[in-house]
Amino acid sequence: MAFRTRITELLGIELPILCGGLMWLADARYVAAVVRAGAMGFITARTFPDPGAFRAELQLARELTGGRPFGVNLHLSARPEENTLIEGHIAILLEAGVRIVETSGVPPKAILPPLKEAGATVVHKVSAVRHAVSAERLGVDAVAVVGAECGGHPGLHLIGTIVQAPRAAQAVGLPLAIGGGIGHGSQLAALLAMGADAAVIGTRLLVAEEIWGHPDYKARVAAADETMTRLVMQSFRNTYRAMDTEAARQVEALEKAGEVDFEAYRPLVAGTNQKRAYQTGDVEGAILSLGQAACFAERIEPAAAILHQLMAEAEAARRRLDGLAVETADV
Ligand SMILES: Cc1cc2nc3c(=O)[nH]c(=O)nc-3n(C[C@H](O)[C@H](O)[C@H](O)COP(=O)(O)O)c2cc1C
Known part of the structure; x- marks a missing residue:
């Protein structure tokens, strides 16, 4: 069972799933795995500040995907x-x-x-419907809107996905992906x-x-339930949803104490710290993006198995709705 949507058509993919960028983590191996499974993945450019390393990563992805976009x-x-790179x-991605x-x-x-002159398809990701409307006016090809549950940046207003998704569909005419808390196919x-037209998934x-x-x-991610994230850096209007670590609790304490000097937070x-935590597994000293959907991640398994499970669950949900529907006599 597959779903054909404006996003699957636009990107030429089989599954209506965008695996969003993941700082430090979304490399060629990960992106190739989700692409081979039929979704779309995004190598996170900032992870590769060195031009040679970025070029090599794109080349590796090209090999591992067997030429799939x-x-x-x-x-x-x-x-x-911060945008100097x-x-x-x-230039490198277009050349590749x-x-x-x-x-x-x-x-x-x-x-x-x-990007547009080179014929690229641009999906702009935002955390509020009004930013999606602005992006549509700018001329992007699709928008993704993430809600308060998401890992990383849920934005300032913290609108949950259950409200934001239909609201975005009302307000935006472009192909639309929605994320924030998605971890089950239903x-x-x-x-x-x-x-x-698709889900955006990270956590x-x-x-x-x-x-x-x-x-x-x-x-640690597999053990987390939906309560084990924290919102930090809200006082700087740069909100992160992050894993409940010692560093996250310290940031929260500083913010509660009214500390406004960024230097107190910098270390x-x-x-x-994030990169070291991912390398060593010692997470306590870092602010690590994590969304509430961590509760759906229960074990380490291949990306393809996770994506196939999501699709099977989506199909089961569709059948459940079909089974609940009753014919009503016209009144
Ligand atoms: C560990 C992690 C790192 C992320 N890094 C980035 C990033 O570098 N750029 C970006 O646009 N989004 C980033 N995101 C956001 C995801 O691409 C995606 O929008 C988000 O995870 C969707 O919500 P979910 O976490 O509830 O699935 C990150 C998310 C996580 C969990």
């Missing part, structure tokens, strides 16, 4: 000094033949022209029923065998 994630920061990343890009962060106005079926796939992170890190939120 795959995507790249480009994150645009609100701070221009993007131009180079775009990549034509599917997931953008996130601030509106991709500056980078749309080179939710995927519900999203499609609510007008979405549920963190336990994929092809994710290079340390087995202790993945075991706790450094990206290098």
